[in-house]
Amino acid sequence: MEEPEVEDDTKSNEDEVDVIDKEVWEHELDDEEFSMKRARASIQGIQKKDMFLNKLCPNDEEEEDPTVEQLPPVYPVHNSEQEWDQMAPVLGMKFTNPSELKHCLTNYAVKHGYDLWYEKNDKNRLLVKCCKGKEPTCPFRLWASWMQEERTFQIKNPKLTLRKMKDQISNTYNIIVSIGQCRNAKKFALSEIEVTLKEHYSRLWDYGTEIKRANPGSTVSMEVDNMPDGSTMFKRFYVCFRGVRDGWVEGCRRVIGIDGWFLKGICKGELLAAVGRDSNNHMFPIGWAVVTVENKETWKWFLDLLMDDIERGNGNGLTILSDGHKGLIEAIKERVPHAEHRLCARHILANFNTRFKGEHFMKPFWKAVKATTKQKHEAAMKEIKELDSRAFDYLMERDPKCYCRAFQVEGVFCDAIENGISESFNAKIVEARHKPIITMLEDIRVYVMQRLYYQRTKGESWDLTICPSIRKKIADLKDKQRFRAVYPCGYQQFEVVLCNDRYAVDLIRRTCGCRRWQLTGIPFVHGVAAISSMNLNSEDYVASCYSKLSVDTK
Structure with missing residues (x-):
């Protein structure tokens, strides 16, 4: 196992995204991450004829044929039912969980006599190396982590950063190079692949x-x-x-x-x-x-x-x-x-913060932006005016109709206040x-x-009437609606009360006094409370644009 390791620039699927405002549920960033690179694996002959090592430790002297079309990768799936001595990891192979991969590696190491050890070993990632503390050192390494487009554990190629490249050159060739030299070398290598x-x-x-x-x-x-x-x-x-x-x-x-x-x-x-x-x-x-x-x-x-x-x-x-x-x-x-x-409310806020500093502006600003009725919007703007009249004037000059929910057009079924998508x-x-x-x-x-x-x-496999993110939203609203009192006042018309807040709900017209139903196409907590009081299914009152049928037409 003395073959050199090559790390490519394939982006890991494990990118984490910080959701800044969880209340703006419909603007959640995708949990989907797909590879944007085509497979560029070069195959070489290795003495032991091990295809796994061929892929993770290719020969740098061989060049890829630029005339051969590179197809998108199709990843193999590990078969846990096969004989132990037939198990072999493959770059890109998918596993049910880390334990299944470790079982495969154990059998693989026993069969071939490899001295593998785990440098990182937790529920989210595995970093496997060979010949710990032995000379000569083996450059072999295996990196695996969870895929985000599906609940699958996968063998991946880690990204070679400039700092890692500098350390690797220092350890391998016993010479000192700068980050700039590594950057130039990387650009030169890329220029050999890409045309001018x-x-x-x-x-x-x-x-x-x-x-x-x-x-x-x-x-x-x-x-x-x-x-x-x-x-x-x-x-x-x-x-x-x-x-x-x-x-x-x-x-x-x-x-x-x-x-x-x-x-x-x-x-x-x-x-x-x-x-x-x-x-x-x-x-x-x-x-x-x-x-x-x-x-x-x-x-x-x-x-x-x-x-x-x-x-x-x-x-x-x-x-x-x-x-x-x-x-x-x-x-x-x-x-x-x-x-x-x-206009994106976060851009409005960023510009606002350059002139008016202080956390005391944050709460009333977002209250004004997220308010779905003009009355609540005006009350929040009044709070800002009491804090600083110049801040109030600044926001009014930016025209709240462009970035506040209270002025959004009904029937669009999207109450986005920022351009996170x-x-x-x-x-x-x-x-x-x-x-x-x-x-x-x-x-x-x-x-x-x-x-x-x-x-x-994925959409074709859903056994659902409405899409999963919308179903989750409805489930969350069902938990909150139990605190509200519902009073019938007409045929499928109700008054929903929580403390001093009272809203009229009309199930036939699919409207609510808070306007959230009209803005999103999804019954808000008041609508869900009224629907639940009649023992009806809230999902039946969701706009058709969120249905699985819309997915199937794409």
């Missing part, structure tokens, strides 16, 4: 043509600037796949989050994206574009193409969430004047934004393709 940036941009025309050939009905738009010397410079590139577009049109609410993020590679620019919400209240990417600069012109160009694709015209019946970028705000006013435009998408593609343009676009395409496939496959 200039070639990437020159191939964009062919890339767009291939998208339209392989995905008939998809939209691809590319523009360049003609320079005085006769050369052309990249300006912008837009893509919206037909399958993604049709899925949003047929199965998603008319709510879109729009945002832009800087590219992290050598060539600077911005990635723009439009992200919807599926029936389970998770993100549903629709279209994306690469531009050289984010301004009113580029946003208007992006919105023109997006509205044509989703057939929303001037935005009638559409709700758009975004940050406070001035160019975007002006572009939305001009291109989709009939759309409901909501776009940030969820950004978290999944952040690594891709470091790459050359075609590689980045391909990583995004593959990620979205895999995500939609897995989401649909």
Whole structure:
């Protein structure tokens, strides 16, 4: 077991996401994490002919054939019923739990006489190495942790950071290198795999043509600037796949989050994206574009193409969430004047905090933003005014109608007050934004393709009437409703009381005095209390956009 170890940059599935505001339940970040890289394993001959070691410890001298198409990985599943001497771990292999993997490794080590030991061994991860304290040392290591798209324990390739690379070179070759040298070496290695940036941009025309050939009905738009010397410079590139577009049109609410993020590679620019919400209240990417600069012109160009694709015209019946970028705000006013435009409350708060410091503003601010009735909103704003009249004036100048629930349009069935759904998408593609343009676009395409496939496959397996996240919400509301008194006052009409709060509930019209039912399409605690008083099923009163049928149409 003297084969060298190679660690790739495959992103681990174990990313943890901090949910800042648990009350904003519908904006939860996805617990889904799919690999954005294709398999790049190089196979070599090893003396012991061990395929597991072939994959984890490949020969650096052999090069991967760039002409061979790399397919998305299909991970094997461990068979616990096979004979003990036939058990062998494989990179990517999936296990029921850590104990099953350790049982497999024990049998594997006994058969081959390997001296394996556990450097990390807990319920969430395993790090296995070989020949502890022996010379010569063996570079073999195995890393495994839970997958987040499913409750499965999987063997993975850990990410090689620059600091780990520096330490590994120091230990292996007994030389001292700097972080900068490691960074340059890594860039050089990547340049051996990726074509030059200039070639990437020159191939964009062919890339767009291939998208339209392989995905008939998809939209691809590319523009360049003609320079005085006769050369052309990249300006912008837009893509919206037909399958993604049709899925949003047929199965998603008319709510879109729009945002832009800087590219992290050598060539600077911005990635723009439009992200919807599926029936389970998770993100549903629709279209994306690469531009050289984010301004009113580029946003208007992006919105023109997006509205044509989703057939929303001037935005009638559409709700758009975004940050406070001035160019975007002006572009939305001009291109989709009939759309409901909501600004992200967290961006409003971030700007507010630059002028008005102190935690004493936080509670009344969020009370004002989350209030679903104008009366409660005004009461919260009054608290802010009593603290500092200038703070009150500042928030009023930002127009509360754009970031407070009290002024949201009913029937949209989304009461989002922040654009977290776009940030969820950004978290999944952040690594891709470091790459050359075609590689980045391909990583995004593959990620979205895999995500939609897995989401649909999972949805088809649900034996449910409504989607799981909505069912969980209803279950939580059932626990809270028992503290409320329900008084009938008409045919399927009730007054629901808790202390001094009284709300009228109409089960036929599916309305509640607090407006949460009208805003979300889900009966809030008052509606659930009234429904439970009649021994009816609260799930039957949830809007159809949250049903499994909506998932099946995508």
